[in-house]
Amino acid sequence: MARLDLDRKEPATGSKPAQILAAARAEFLRQGFAATSMDAIARAATVSKATVYAHFGNKEDLFAAMVASNCRRIAETLAEETLEGLPVREALTQIGRQFLAFLLSPDTQAIYRVVVAETPRFPDLGRRFYAAGPQNTRGRIAFYLERIASRGLIRIDDPARATEMFLGMVVGHRHLRRVLGLDAPAGEAEMAEAVGRAVDAFLKVYPPEA
Amino acid sequence: MARLDLDRKEPATGSKPAQILAAARAEFLRQGFAATSMDAIARAATVSKATVYAHFGNKEDLFAAMVASNCRRIAETLAEETLEGLPVREALTQIGRQFLAFLLSPDTQAIYRVVVAETPRFPDLGRRFYAAGPQNTRGRIAFYLERIASRGLIRIDDPARATEMFLGMVVGHRHLRRVLGLDAPAGEAEMAEAVGRAVDAFLKVYPPEA
DNA sequence: GTCTATATGAAGATAGAC
DNA sequence: GTCTATCTTCATATAGAC
Numbered sequence: 001m002a003r004l005d006l007d008r009k010e011p012a013t014g015s016k017p018a019q020i021l022a023a024a025r026a027e028f029l030r031q032g033f034a035a036t037s038m039d040a041i042a043r044a045a046t047v048s049k050a051t052v053y054a055h056f057g058n059k060e061d062l063f064a065a066m067v068a069s070n071c072r073r074i075a076e077t078l079a080e081e082t083l084e085g086l087p088v089r090e091a092l093t094q095i096g097r098q099f100l101a102f103l104l105s106p107d108t109q110a111i112y113r114v115v116v117a118e119t120p121r122f123p124d125l126g127r128r129f130y131a132a133g134p135q136n137t138r139g140r141i142a143f144y145l146e147r148i149a150s151r152g153l154i155r156i157d158d159p160a161r162a163t164e165m166f167l168g169m170v171v172g173h174r175h176l177r178r179v180l181g182l183d184a185p186a187g188e189a190e191m192a193e194a195v196g197r198a199v200d201a202f203l204k205v206y207p208p209e210a
Numbered sequence: 211m212a213r214l215d216l217d218r219k220e221p222a223t224g225s226k227p228a229q230i231l232a233a234a235r236a237e238f239l240r241q242g243f244a245a246t247s248m249d250a251i252a253r254a255a256t257v258s259k260a261t262v263y264a265h266f267g268n269k270e271d272l273f274a275a276m277v278a279s280n281c282r283r284i285a286e287t288l289a290e291e292t293l294e295g296l297p298v299r300e301a302l303t304q305i306g307r308q309f310l311a312f313l314l315s316p317d318t319q320a321i322y323r324v325v326v327a328e329t330p331r332f333p334d335l336g337r338r339f340y341a342a343g344p345q346n347t348r349g350r351i352a353f354y355l356e357r358i359a360s361r362g363l364i365r366i367d368d369p370a371r372a373t374e375m376f377l378g379m380v381v382g383h384r385h386l387r388r389v390l391g392l393d394a395p396a397g398e399a400e401m402a403e404a405v406g407r408a409v410d411a412f413l414k415v416y417p418p419e420a
Numbered sequence: 421g422t423c424t425a426t427a428t429g430a431a432g433a434t435a436g437a438c
Numbered sequence: 439g440t441c442t443a444t445c446t447t448c449a450t451a452t453a454g455a456c
Contacts, residue, residue, distance in 0.1 A: 016421080032327060034244030037449055048423050053451065055421090117242055117327030119391050126390030134386060165411060168378035176344060180336030181329050201375060201415040226439080247431055258441050263433065265439090427452075434445075 004068045004128040017055050019045045024066045029110035033063055033118050063118070067125060070111055071132035083144055088153055088208055089199060095141055096170045096195035102137075103171065104178050106185060113179065138163050154208050162206055169198040214278045214338040227265050229255045234276045239320035243273055243328050273328070277335060280321055281342035293354055298363055298418055299409060305351055306380045306405035312347075313381065314388050316395060323389065348373050364418050372416055379408040 011017035023045035027036045038059055042049040056062035083091040102108060111129075119126035142159040149156040156162045172194065177183045221227035233255035237246045248269055252259040266272035293301040312318060321339075329336035352369040359366040366372045382404065387393045 030330075032244065032330075034242070035331075038451085039449070049450090050424085050452080051422055059450070113326055113330070116323055116389055119389070120240075120242075120323070121245075123391060127392060130387065130390045130392055134383065138383070161407065164382040165379050165407070168380075168382045169375050170378075172374040172378045173344065173348070177340065179326055179329070180340045181333060182337060182340055197371065197375070201411075205411040205414050248433085249431070259432090260434075260442085261440055269432070421456105423454100423456075425453085425455105427450105429450085430448090432445105432447085435443090436441105437443105438439105438441080 004064050004071070004124050008065070008068065010069060010072065016045075016047060016051060020047060020052055020055060020062075021066060021069055023047075024062050025070065028063060028066055028114060029107075032114055033059075033121075038062075060122075064122065064125075067111075067115070067129065071128060074133045074136075084147075088148055089203065091144070091148075092166070092199045092202065093195055095144070096166070096198055097192065099137065099141075099167065100170055100174070100191050100195060103175060104185070104191075109178060138167070141166070152209055154206055156206050162202075165205065166198065166202050169201055170195055172198075214274050214281070214334050218275070218278065220279060220282065226255075226257060226261060230257060230262055230265060230272075231276060231279055233257075234272050235280065238273060238276055238324060239317075242324055243269075243331075248272075270332075274332070274335075277321075277325070277339065281338060284343045284346075294357075298358055299413065301354070301358075302376070302409045302412060303405055305354070306376070306408055307402065309347065309351075309377065310380055310384070310401050310405060313385060314395070314401075319388060348377070351376070362419055364416055366416050372412075375415065376408065376412050379411055380405055 011021060020041065023041050024036075027041050027044060030036075031040075038049055038052055041062070042052050045052070052062065056065055083094065086094065115125055115129045138160070142163040145154075145156050145159040145162050148154050149159065174183070174194070221231060230251065233251050234246075237251050237254060240246075241250075248259055248262055251272070252262050255262070262272065266275055293304065296304065325335055325339045348370075352373040355364075355366050355369040355372050358364050359369065384393070384404070
């Protein structure tokens, strides 16, 4: 039960289902699954509890629908970027900044928190989230690295592993600190500096061709 | 409320409090905070619910006591290693393997999961956990890097940042995949290979002195 | 489809005997 | 300190009218 239906259409904006989904999103991300009551969701959606049940069956299905809706958002957010024209160093810097900003944003953090907490109970959840979010992103970055490698701009034997290493260097322990509530939301300047260091290091490990 | 009392003594093994703590640990780590009932804990500890309340007051305090007990364990686990005699490459490899094995172990994963989920409700939890676990480990590694740098074996300007970068390269996305339930428990051979790559990369970024 | 009102059950916490 | 039995609250889910 409660598989994630990623293909289901997004309800029309303004409709009752959309209201309910938005309210569910807000409540689940703020409180987690167990601590969120259907009463609270109905109240936040300015709808009766019976209406919530009419549309989404039960609490688990509503939760799954909310996460699926979120995964669709994530997939849409990652639009194709125009990295082709940029020098390699600039392109990597841009990738690193976008990735880090996305990863550390309050929304991403909240979703991550809930998915991590509920994965044991919703076995599908982790897999689907990974596929729609991180795997998608990593695939795009690996594809970019593959292109510049094949154009002879840089020496990269295994683009997937290179991507992993690059992102590992960019993120460091920032994600952990953020998720444990140790760091303030953003830190624009500090983020730029961290990305700069990671790019420098990456270009030492995978040197550009002369 | 429910601050973490790390200084409280560990109850004598075999005593009722110890039984309760062990049962609470098992249940909370398996189910999370909200989904675990005091009934279940009492049953698992083969004790009445009233006894649980007599010793730990309420559910939140019991949870805090369980996490505190776990943090003490973690701190004890990280014994001083004898890295001094080893060549730098060997020492880094050993550090990387120990760290990765620890990070990906089922116990660590379970604790991480619960702490991440409950940090918004227990503001102290994330900070204390970070201090007792990750920060402790990172501090030790940074200290090692500082020592070999001061002995002229390697060029490292900022040991803390170097540690962060090293661990970032070692971990990559393994932790994320594991926490989302995508990878099997261990993978001894694959882990060794990942560490090997990270050490190679690290020694390109921070070259050993000739 | 949407509401109000309610059944049902679970879980946190306690009273009172031993 | 430890137990059995119970109180109380609250959340999931549904019945039935409109």
